């Protein structure tokens with residue numbers, strides 16, 4: 373059977389959702405059946421047909437544009453990868469893009485430090501549209517398209533027009549038939565309850581202005597290494613985490629005319645009343661990009677330093693003492709590898725303290741800001757040789773999480789020895 377391909381598609385403009393390709397193929401280009409449209413654009417019928425994260429992007433590039441060389445651009449300009457990549461270190465962004473191109477879309481959650489229950493806070497369960505964008509699109513090209521940033525939950529207004537977004541089509545089909553109705557924007561407005569909206573204010577306007585730049589500009593201050601430095605500078609300038617939290621929350625209340633708890637609840641920022649404290653304590657993960665946008669506005673208004681360094685994407689070793697001999701010992705022990713692994717694993721930024729935390733799982737997970745179970749999973753992913761090198765470096769004692777993990781791996785062997793010993797004695 374010869375696969376259907378498009379090789380022709382009205383050009384998607386930057387910020388148009390990749391999903392538009394299937395809708396347009398069905399509705400405007402060939403007037404095919406749904407299955408034919410999916411196959412022509414994506415090469416297959418199943419999967420997450422809204423293509424929010426660009427699952428199948430390599431195939432789409434081949435089918436839509438003739439070869440696979442456009443996959444990276446499609447990811448950056450037409451999927452949520454293009455939004456969240458700003459909050460990732462260079463190596464993690466690269467490996468995530470490679471995973472997406474290879475069709476391993478499950479890596480999305482790990483790269484973002486998200487759990488399946490976080491998905492609803494990242495992208496809207498409805499496709500959303502702006503009435504003025506629809507009119508402008510019709511005038512410009514004759515048909516409207518779904519916009520990527522309209523689908524981000526933490527943005528409930530159109531970034532170009534400021535209009536509140538309308539919720540439209542919802543997913544149809546069961547969990548194994550995750551196909552979206554192939555409507556164009558404006559055709560299928562759902563009658564759903566209006567969410568708890570954030571009222572217009574100077575603070576909200578500044579926040580939305582930052583979001584406008586997300587698909588076209590580089591935003592190096594969102595990168596992990598820069599963000600850690602910005603948060604540390606803010607805490608140190610404002611006299612500690614407690615007073616920095618108070619000061620920034622007061623600023624947000626003034627600028628947004630809404631308390632932080634209400635803003636985070638409405639925009640699903642995570643952390644609710646503690647959103648600011650979580651950022652200042654480096655509990656931030658890539659999925660929390662919207663919270664970093666919110667904090668940026670406040671730091672800016674308070675005249676605090678925002679680091680926007682492009683150099684050294686790596687998480688720096690964070691040592692209170694900063695003694696050179698200790699730095700060297702840690703480097704030799706492979707702490708950098710440990711921090712890179714934490715980065716790949718989507719652990720909160722506070723994982724830069726891992727090198728300093730010579731204690732058990734409970735204390736370390738609390739300090740880093742993750743569940744005990746997540747830290748155990750992370751430890752379980754480490755190579756024995758890496759754990760052994762960390763232990764040999766004398767940075768970690770016998771009571772540390774590193775030693776516990778090594779002991780856990782040794783256990784089955786010990787059990788085997790115990791079992792075999794009596795046999796040997798017989």
Ligand SMILES: [Zn+2]
Nearest residue numbers: 502505530533
């Ligand atoms: Zn609009």
